[in-house]
Amino acid sequence: MSKKADVIERNDVVIRFSGDSGDGMQLTGTLFSDTSAFIGNDLSTFPDYPSEIRAPQGTIGGVSGFQVHVGAKIKTPGDYADILVAMNPAALKATAKWVKDGGTIILDEDSFDERGLKKAGYKTDNPILEDKLDGYNIIKAPISTLTKEALKDSGLDPKSVLRSKNMFALGMVYWIFDRPLNYTETFFEKKFKKKPMVVEANKHVLRAGFNYAETVEHMTPSYKVSPAKINKGTYRNINGNLATAWGLIAAAEKANLELFCGSYPITPATEILQELSNRKDLGVKTFQAEDEIAGICTSIGASFAGDLAVTSTSGPGLALKGEAIGLAVMTELPLVIVNVQRGGPSTGLPTKPEQSDLMQALYGRNGESPVVVVAASTPSDCFHYAFQAAKIAVEHMTPVILLTDGFIANGSEPWKIPSMADYPSIKAPLAKEKTEGWNSYERDLEKLARTWAAPGTIGLEHRIGGLEKDAIKGSVSQDPINHQKMTDIREEKVQRVSNYIPKLKVEGEESGKLLVVGWGGTYGHLATSVSDLQQKGHSVSLAHFNYIKPLPSNVKEVFSKFDKIVVCEINSGQFVGYLRMTNPEFKYEQYNKVQGLPFTTIELEEQFIKLLEE
Amino acid sequence: MADIQTNFTAKDFKSDQEVRWCPGCGDHAIMNAIQRALPELGYKKENFAFISGIGCSSRFPYYMDTYGFHSIHGRASAIASGVKVANPNLSVWQITGDGDSMAIGGNHFIHIVRRNVDVNIILFNNEIYGLTKGQYSPTSKYGSVTKTSPFGTVEQPFHPGELVIGAQGKFFARSIDTNLKLCQEIFIQASKHEGASVVEVLQNCVIYNDKTHAALSDREHKEDRTIVLRHGEPMIFGKNKDKGLILDAKHLKLKVVELGDEYTEKDLLVHNAEETNPGIHLMLTNMAYPELPVAFGVIRSVKAQTYDKAVQAQVEDVKAKSSIKCVDDLLKSGTTWEV
Numbered sequence: 039m040s041k042k043a044d045v046i047e048r049n050d051v052v053i054r055f056s057g058d059s060g061d062g063m064q065l066t067g068t069l070f071s072d073t074s075a076f077i078g079n080d081l082s083t084f085p086d087y088p089s090e091i092r093a094p095q096g097t098i099g100g101v102s103g104f105q106v107h108v109g110a111k112i113k114t115p116g117d118y119a120d121i122l123v124a125m126n127p128a129a130l131k132a133t134a135k136w137v138k139d140g141g142t143i144i145l146d147e148d149s150f151d152e153r154g155l156k157k158a159g160y161k162t163d164n165p166i167l168e169d170k171l172d173g174y175n176i177i178k179a180p181i182s183t184l185t186k187e188a189l190k191d192s193g194l195d196p197k198s199v200l201r202s203k204n205m206f207a208l209g210m211v212y213w214i215f216d217r218p219l220n221y222t223e224t225f226f227e228k229k230f231k232k233k234p235m236v237v238e239a240n241k242h243v244l245r246a247g248f249n250y251a252e253t254v255e256h257m258t259p260s261y262k263v264s265p266a267k268i269n270k271g272t273y274r275n276i277n278g279n280l281a282t283a284w285g286l287i288a289a290a291e292k293a294n295l296e297l298f299c300g301s302y303p304i305t306p307a308t309e310i311l312q313e314l315s316n317r318k319d320l321g322v323k324t325f326q327a328e329d330e331i332a333g334i335c336t337s338i339g340a341s342f343a344g345d346l347a348v349t350s351t352s353g354p355g356l357a358l359k360g361e362a363i364g365l366a367v368m369t370e371l372p373l374v375i376v377n378v379q380r381g382g383p384s385t386g387l388p389t390k391p392e393q394s395d396l397m398q399a400l401y402g403r404n405g406e407s408p409v410v411v412v413a414a415s416t417p418s419d420c421f422h423y424a425f426q427a428a429k430i431a432v433e434h435m436t437p438v439i440l441l442t443d444g445f446i447a448n449g450s451e452p453w454k455i456p457s458m459a460d461y462p463s464i465k466a467p468l469a470k471e472k473t474e475g476w477n478s479y480e481r482d483l484e485k486l487a488r489t490w491a492a493p494g495t496i497g498l499e500h501r502i503g504g505l506e507k508d509a510i511k512g513s514v515s516q517d518p519i520n521h522q523k524m525t526d527i528r529e530e531k532v533q534r535v536s537n538y539i540p541k542l543k544v545e546g547e548e549s550g551k552l553l554v555v556g557w558g559g560t561y562g563h564l565a566t567s568v569s570d571l572q573q574k575g576h577s578v579s580l581a582h583f584n585y586i587k588p589l590p591s592n593v594k595e596v597f598s599k600f601d602k603i604v605v606c607e608i609n610s611g612q613f614v615g616y617l618r619m620t621n622p623e624f625k626y627e628q629y630n631k632v633q634g635l636p637f638t639t640i641e642l643e644e645q646f647i648k649l650l651e652e
Numbered sequence: 653m654a655d656i657q658t659n660f661t662a663k664d665f666k667s668d669q670e671v672r673w674c675p676g677c678g679d680h681a682i683m684n685a686i687q688r689a690l691p692e693l694g695y696k697k698e699n700f701a702f703i704s705g706i707g708c709s710s711r712f713p714y715y716m717d718t719y720g721f722h723s724i725h726g727r728a729s730a731i732a733s734g735v736k737v738a739n740p741n742l743s744v745w746q747i748t749g750d751g752d753s754m755a756i757g758g759n760h761f762i763h764i765v766r767r768n769v770d771v772n773i774i775l776f777n778n779e780i781y782g783l784t785k786g787q788y789s790p791t792s793k794y795g796s797v798t799k800t801s802p803f804g805t806v807e808q809p810f811h812p813g814e815l816v817i818g819a820q821g822k823f824f825a826r827s828i829d830t831n832l833k834l835c836q837e838i839f840i841q842a843s844k845h846e847g848a849s850v851v852e853v854l855q856n857c858v859i860y861n862d863k864t865h866a867a868l869s870d871r872e873h874k875e876d877r878t879i880v881l882r883h884g885e886p887m888i889f890g891k892n893k894d895k896g897l898i899l900d901a902k903h904l905k906l907k908v909v910e911l912g913d914e915y916t917e918k919d920l921l922v923h924n925a926e927e928t929n930p931g932i933h934l935m936l937t938n939m940a941y942p943e944l945p946v947a948f949g950v951i952r953s954v955k956a957q958t959y960d961k962a963v964q965a966q967v968e969d970v971k972a973k974s975s976i977k978c979v980d981d982l983l984k985s986g987t988t989w990e991v
Contacts, residue, residue, distance in 0.1 A: 076989050274988045288979045298738055300730075318967045319974030320982065323737055325963075328763040332730035335723070335760075339703070339734025342721055343742070347734070365724050455983045493701040493719035493735070493742050501667070501714050503722030504706075513669065514714065 047262045050109025052116030053211060055204075056133045057125030058095055059088055059102040062204040066123075067104025068450075069208060073221045075275050075452045079108040080266035082417075082562060083277075083450045084115035084636070089305065089388040096149075096157035101132040108215075110266040113416075113562040115449060117638035120261075121214065123207050125149065125181070127158035127165055134169050142175040142259055144210060146203065148182035177257055179250065181206050188246040192239040202243045209247020215261050219244060271454040278417040278446040279309035281453070282350075282376055285424025287320055290346045292425075293432050293464035298345040300325040300336030302355065305388040306444040307378035310350040330358035334375065338362060341371040342502070344468070344492030346428060348374040353382045353395045356439075357402065363437055364403045367528060369502040370479070370488050372431035372466075376424070379443040379559075381634040390634030391445035393558055394609040399439040400587055400616065406525050408532040410434070411586040413441040415561035418453035420446060423584060426539075429464045434535055435487040441586075443608075445636050446559040466490060472497030478512035485538075486531035488512075536588040542596050546572050546579030549599035552650055555626075556606050557583040557613050560637055564606060567642035578646055586613070589620060597624050604629055604649055608637065660697055662687040667717040678829030678855035679709055682776060685835035686745075687716075693843050695743045702745045703732040705752040708783050709776035709855075712747040726757025729764040732771045733959075740960040743843060746773045751781050754790040754810050762819040767959040768847040772839070775812055775852045780861035793864075812852045813937030813951065817930045823849040824937060825950040829856060830869040834880065834948060841950050847958045868946055877941045881949035886920040889945050896920035897944075899932075906935050906944060925953040 053070065055063045064085050071083050086103040093100030107116035118138040124130040126149040137143060155163060162168050166176055185203040192199065212219060223241050230236040251258050276284075290297035299322065301311040315324040323345070327333040334349045341347035351359060356377045366373045379395045381387025399411045410430050414423035420442055427440040469476065469491040478500040481488045491498035500512060508515040509523050544553075546568060556564040561582050568580040581596055583589070597603055604627040605614035614628045629645050631637060665687045673679045690700065700718035704710035706725035713720030719742075723731045732746040746764075753761045753775055764771060780798065781787040787800040791812065795804040816824045823845045827835045835853060842849035854865040868878050879889035879897065887897040888911070898919055900907040909915040927933065933952040939945060976982050 072987065078991070268991045270991055272984065272988050272990055274983075274986065284979070284982060287982065291979045296738070298734065300734060317982070318970035319976045320979070321967055321971060323963055323967065325734070325737060327730065328759050331727060332733075332760050332763070335727040335730035336734035336737070338723070339721070339731035339736075340738035341734075342731070343701070343735045343738035345738040347738075361724055362727065369721075455988065458979050458983075492739070494698055494739060496696075496698045499698060499718050499720075501669075501716075501720035501722065503713070503720075504724050505722065 045260050045262060048109065049264045050107060050112060050116075051121070051215070051261055051263050052105065052107045052119045053121045053123070054103055054105040054119035054133060054136060055123045055207070056101060056103040056129035057204065058128070059090070059100045060092060060095070061102070061125045062201065063102045063104050063125070066204045066208050067106055069222050069225060070211060070217070071106045071108070071450065072275055073212070073217045074106070074108040075273065076221050077217065078265035078268070079263060080110060080112040080268065080452060081106055081108040082112045082115045084445065085448045087389055096126055096128050096154055098128045098132045098158060101129050103129075103133055108263055110264045112266070112451075113566045114636070114639060117640050121211070123211060125204070125207065127154045127160060130165055131158045131160065131169065134171055137174065140173055140175070142177065143171065144177045144179060144207065146181035146207070147178040148180050175259065179210065179254075184246060184250060185243055188243050189239055192242065193235055194239050202240060205240050205244045206247035206250070209244040210251040210258070213248045213251035213260070214258055215263060219248060268452075269454060273452045273454055275450050276418050276421070276453045277448055277450040278414065278420040278442050279307070279378065279448070280313055281418055281420035282414070282424045282440070282442060282447070283310045283313035283317070285421040286314070286348050286374065286428055287317055287322060288421070288458060288461065289425045289428030289464060291320070291458065292461055293346055293428070293466050295344070295346040295432070295466060297322045298325070298337060298340035298347045299323070299349065300327050300333045300340065300347070301350045302327050302330045302333040304330070304352045304355045306380055306447050307350045307352045307355070307376065309447070310376060310378070330355040331362060334359040334362040337373060338366055338369075338371060341366070341373050342369070342492070344490070346372070346432060348376065348428070350376040350378070352378050352380050352388075353398070354385065356395060356398055360403045363409060364405060364407045365504050366437040367403070367407045367409060368504050368507065370435045371437070372435055372490070373437040374424070374427045374431050375437060375439045377439055377441050378447045379441060387634040389444060391443040391559065391636060392609060392632065392634060393443060393560070393607050394612065394632065395441065396586065396609065396612040396616070399441055406529065408529045408587070410436055410438040410532055410535055410588070411441065412438060413558035413584055413586055414446060415558055415582060415584060417446050417449045417451050425461065429462070430535055430538070432464055432466045433487065434485050434531060435467060435490060436532060441558055443559040468492070469495060469498055471495070477510050478502065479507055479510055485534055486527060533588045536591045539585045539590060541592045542581055542583065542590040544579050544581050544596055547577065548579070550577035550579055551601045552578040552646060553597065553600035553603045554578060554580045554606060554646065555583070555603055555617075556580070557586060560606060560608060563637040563639050563642060567639045567646065570639065571643060571646055576647070576650055578650065583613070586616070593621055594623075597621065602627060602649055604646070606630070606637065606642065608632065660691040662691065664697065665690050665717050667715050669714045671715050672711065673708060674859055676858040677708070678778065678857070679712070679776065681829045681832055682774070682835060682853050682855065683712060683715060685832050686774070686839055689836045689839040689843070692840055693743065699741060700743050700745070701735055702747060703728050703735060704747040705757055706783070707749040707752045709747055709749040710752060726752055726755070727760060728752065729757060729760035729773070733764055733767070733769045736769050736771055736960045737963055740770070740964055744771045746771050748773065748775055750775065750777045750779060750789045750791040750812075754812065754815070758790070762815065765816055765819040765821040765848045765850065768822055768956055770846050770958040770960050771848055772842045773848060773850045774839070775850060776855045777812060777852050778855045778857040778861055779809075779864050780857050782857045782860050786860035811938060812850065814934065816850045817934050817937060817952065821850060821952065822847045822954045822956050823950070824933070824952045825849070825851045826854070826946075826948050827851065828854040828865060828869060828948065831948070838950060841953070845953055847956055867941055877945055878948055879945040881923045881925070881936065881947055881951060883923055883925040883950065883953070886917050886922050888917065888920060906939060908944060925950050926955070928954050
């Protein structure tokens with residue numbers, strides 16, 4: 039409480055809300071993000087929550103956090119926070135290490151009693167000294183007491199009163215960043231439309247927090263954050279799971295097919311199934327299956343019957359779906375499998391991001407079983423890649439695995455709303471009527487896609503199945519030469535997709551000392567680090583992959599123009615292994631991390647500088 | 653739901669593939685019965701879809717000139733559910749065996765029944781794994797000696813009908829491969845019933861489990877050891893129609909009585925397949941020779957909402973009420989701002 043507060047002008051700032059998993063930190067963070075977007079900031083968010091719904095209250099295991107990075111030109115949720123709001127001792131203990139040196143920490147001092155400190159694992163009654171936080175700007179606010187005081191005449195029961203303390207904290211943060219309250223107030227009015235008492239109480243406590251921060255301004259810093267220079271348009275905030283669901287719906291509309299999703303709830307992919315279930319207004323059929331296998335098998339049935347079929351899952355679920363993906367490969371039916379990756383193996387770290395399912399997506403099936411693998415790289419481009427995955431699946435008659443991860447699935451960012459008029463059409467190779475000599479496995483000579491004759495089509499009755507198929511007729515064949523031919527065709531069909539996808543782009547100079555290579559959800563961190571180093575005059579560029587199998591056609595051309603290539607992934611080196619196999623003429627350096635956390639731009643920059651100086 | 657009357661015959665449903673079941677296998681007869689039943693259902697030929705898993709019986713779709721899908725072991729219930737929900741106008745049939753539906757596919761089986769998806773499920777029960785050459789299955793009798801139970805099994809078998817009723821099933825029927833006419837009659841009823849219709853067909857495997865149902869197919873005694881139930885008719889059986897079933901109310905179980913001085917037809921139970929309470933159906937389903945005759949015919953057939961129709965209705969209902977009509981509407985819904 040010793041520091042004098044200043045007005046700090048910044049291009050960007052990182053705020054982390056941290057509390058018990060029942061404290062409403064996700065909502066608090068979301069409301070702050072939406073308000074910031076509303077007044078013109080660019081932003082990126084990172085919800086970080088435990089896998090237990092209600093871990094023992096007040097313990098480190100139960101800490102739920104929401105980090106948001108606001109300002110101009112934001113690509114990551116930020117490595118370290120400028121401001122931490124810690125609602126209890128456990129939140130402080132768990133997250134203080136993520137605050138920048140000398141940053142501001144706001145505490146609910148009411149929760150720092152003997153019991154709270156003990157639960158969090160503090161050994162003394164002075165957590166600040168114990169965790170060596172004395173160089174930080176610590177603001178101790180009696181948030182619980184002031185919330186109770188503010189709501190003493192509200193008519194709410196004591197439990198509901200205490201539950202509003204997150205809004206007091208939010209009010210304080212709004213004052214610090216000079217944000218308007220009206221967006222949040224409108225949110226209350228909509229959310230609690232039928233409970234005017236709750237609306238009033240929330241508004242009151244939000245304002246009380248705002249006023250409190252103003253009153254104690256001598257110790258509260260206040261920030262002016264630069265608005266982003268953003269292209270004109272209509273914007274919304276979107277997270278990766280929502281964007282994925284919407285991209286699939288958009289593809290169904292463009293393909294003029296009905297969308298079917300057979301799925302089974304699994305963290306962190308469940309929201310895709312939830313959102314699709316909510317979209318009956320656009321004709322989406324969802325089937326919450328009895329297990330992961332039934333999830334994909336109902337979808338395969340729907341695909342056979344002529345729907346655009348998708349299934350959503352995460353790593354353990356992808357393992358269970360393996361045999362059925364092979365069936366879709368053999369029967370050459372369109373199918374999108376969305377895998378929102380999480381930490382593994384086994385149950386692993388269900389709520390933490392990782393990129394460790396790449397090999398499983400590429401090879402995790404019996405037999406020679408090629409599928410197209412696509413990866414989204416930001417929350418909002420999940421829309422685009424979900425659309426593309428569906429377009430490839432339908433037009434090339436193949437299963438496509440779309441990889442996202444817990445980081446981009448739950449993270450959100452402002453998104454310029456596209457117009458469907460700007461999206462390409464999707465042409466399903468449907469066989470609509472009987473033609474002389476039609477065979478179910480005859481294929482288009484360019485894409486090698488077979489035609490799709492759904493039950494109900496007159497005169498095209500045919501049988502498909504998991505046994506090897508005759509290359510033309512589609513009937514069962516055990517012929518050795520035919521098996522070789524079909525094995526080759528299935529691989530070639532997937533490889534030919536490279537004629538229909540964009541070439542690999544380089545961000546920065548097209549030749550130089552160091553090429554940073556990444557794929558999927560690490561884009562924000564890699565792009566930020568590379569762009570920082572470029573501004574400092576380093577010869578470094580970025581090539582980020584969204585199409586994994588097949589790879590874009592110009593990989594060799596891009597790679598050959600750099601002295602060094604470093605492949606960065608949050609796994610032990612799966613993509614780099616794949617590149618060594620597919621493009622063995624290059625030497626690859628690698629940078630890997632498997633901690634259930636995204637990269638930090640700081641560690642990446644250190645690593646790149648080391649490689650540049652070697 | 654039938655669309656029109658057709659002029660097809662059983663022959664039109666035979667595909668060009670050579671039928672490769674063993675000579676004497678019960679599957680041949682069951683397929684004949686289905687091929688004879690189909691023209692009587694009033695569907696157009698292109699609206700039939702046969703879905704199977706893995707096993708001898710699951711080769712079935714290849715031999716049918718309809719749309720067909722020979723899928724993976726145990727998953728036919730799930731695939732058939734997807735087909736029916738995607739296109740409720742189809743007549744969807746699942747062909748499965750006791751290994752496929754009672755073991756590896758047990759989970760999917762109980763759930764298709766519970767959801768009441770309008771699929772006709774024909775369960776070929778030969779109480780053995782035939783395609784893998786003779787291991788015991790979940791329906792093999794206790795003590796069965798097979799390649800994986802050389803000293804006899806030590807596990808109790810499933811009774812498919814009991815499982816269907818336990819899963820809140822609305823339709824269960826039983827037939828035997830030696831009674832083609834009864835099979836055909838039951839398949840027609842199964843198809844006409846809206847919802848998951850499970851038909852257990854007792855089927856003989858000539859190679860690995862020959863004569864497992866011989867007690868029930870034996871020409872001399874079959875009519876004394878089985879009873880064909882028909883809705884609305886008294887439960888009479890026997891070569892001479894001289895036996896019947898009554899409910900022993902005191903012990904709450906079924907009892908065989910001889911018709912004569914003590915009991916007349918009026919004393920017998922009258923079969924009501926449409927009774928919603930499954931109690932009596934469970935008793936009938938579980939009747940086992942030699943204590944009681946084994947029940948054939950449609951044991952349970954209760955009307956209820958089907959899953960596929962309910963999904964369709966909900967989509968139509970929400971569509972009509974929502975202001976979101978296309979993806980552009982969706983993208984602009986909720987909170988947005990202009991820059």
